Amino acid sequence: MLKQVAEGVWVHQSELLQNNSIVVQGKAGVLLVDAGITGDEMIAIANGLHELGQPVVAGFSTHPDWDHVLWHPQLGEAPRYGTARCAAHMRELRSKAAWKARVAEGLPPEIADEIPLDLFGLITGLPAGTAHIPWDGPPVRIIEHPAHAPGHAALLVEERGVFVAGDMLSDVLVPMLDDVNGTNDPIEDYLVGLELFEGVADDVDVVIPGHGSVGGADQLRARIELDRVYVQALRDGGVADDPRIGPSAKPGWEWVSDVHEGQLQRFAKQAKHDGMTS
């Protein structure tokens, strides 16, 4: 079901993981961001758009994680954009032998059979520094940043005041720090991303996270702060008092506390190591 969140902007939320797929109305069809996860859900989006008489004229993937780079044949053959880094990451993944089996291994077992992988990760990379998605609709600004995953981009749907955050600013998931780019500093990278978001906050009325609930302008600022406090606590070896972990976690999201514990250990080791070498 498509739910309207702003003028010309709709959201479809997946049942598992609360993945948000975003539809933006253009002149001759729609832009579809992060198309969804199960085949049935993507077909439901395709049917909903068909009923509205709206073909998909462009797609966009916010970042190269499995739940953001899927597609279904019924959504059509529009170009599916992403940052150059996102596209390169996917190209490399798909070039490996038995990539499909490897991807399948990482899927949530309860829905693994329902996730179509044929069109997985076929992303058209936009040249680095591209300011807006090339399409005929309200300008959609690309805010590429180093947090969470290589080639991650948030989007600002200008003239609609809608901010598409990718896998950040969630009310159910704590910040998940990148573990792919081994050479980078994932904590500082995350803070850089949040700072970029803060820079556009004045233009935002609605924030749509990759997972969880849609919020208003006040939520954008509150979630930037919540994520920042969480990441800084990881860096400084403290424990954040965070509603997304521990007893206050939403039912079904208790596993986020395990993700948190893993990150706590990973960065505690690093802090100790840094202390010894400095």
Ligand SMILES: [Zn+2]
């Ligand atoms: Zn995600």
